[in-house]
Amino acid sequence: MLAEHQMWQYRLRKRVTRGLLYGVLIAGAALMMLPFIWMITSSIKAPHEMTLRTIQWLPEVPQWQNYKIAWEAAPFDIYFRNSFLIAITVMFIEVIFSSLAAYAFAKLRFFGKNVLFVLFLGTMMIPGEVMLIPNYITMVNFGWVDTYYALIIPWTVSVFSIFLLRQFFLSIPHELFEAAVLDGCGKLKYLITVMLPLSKPALVTVMLFKFIGSWNSFLWVLIMTNTPSMRTIPVGLTYFVSDVGSYYNYLMAASTFAMAPILILFLLLQKQFIQGIARTGLKG
Secondary structure (H helix, E strand, O other), X not given: OHHHHHHHHHHXXXXXXXXXXXXXXXXXXXHHHHHHHHHHHHOOOOHHHHHOOOOOOOOOOOXXXXXXXXXXXXXXXHHHHHHXXXXXXXXXXXXXXXXXXXXXXXXXXXOOHHHHHXXXXXXXXXXXXXXXXXXXXXXXHHOOOOOHHHHHHXXXXXXXXHHHHHHHHHXXXXXXXXXXXXXXXXXXXXXXXXXXXXXXXXXHHHHHHHHHHXXXXXXXXHHHOOOHHHOOHHHHHHHHHHHHOOOHHHHHHHHHHHHHHHHHHHHHHHHHHHHHHHHOOOOO
């Protein structure tokens, strides 16, 4: 009877603890979702509903035409085209460079590998704002101001992506590499045929991080672009705010469809993203 009583107490304590934990997580998730819910509901409100003194979460009559008005108020088709082009191009080029560098740091042997990798990591402590002026001067000297070259090439290498992929590559058994070499497989072929297929979660994580970072890039694009035909979504939204003035429902509508691609991409790839984060760093 005593053992059964202790087991019952243990189960009750475990359920209470789990219930409290879930309650805290649900409350935190709800708190994080409130701004997004407010943005979406505000995007279909009438202008006078945005200035009410009391909080009104749902509109009396949904104003779906707000999205059409917001889309036509600025050249968002150009902004979306530029954002997709830049984000996708930077993402794929970075995956190529990061995979090669991470593979070298993880599996190959060469003089000063560890020292060089530590120096690579040390560059992550340099704030990006410090590099704005040198990078801008470089772009001016190359004649790349207000071109896709300036918006793509400086961001095709990321130390964080190299670090992330290296840690994942280290978790792959080295015996596979030795067996492939004995079978006559070259080092580059081993990377392409063995390492990369086994590293899909880490690659998806790197791609997702880079796509989101490129899509949300604001300060660099603002500095390097002079014409509306080269602006991306974040910079376009800034000019859109000055155009629509106090019509916050149109601004919320524009913000909603500007955020939609990132949200859809994350929902489609969240499984691989979580696997990549969970498995990275198990060895190293």
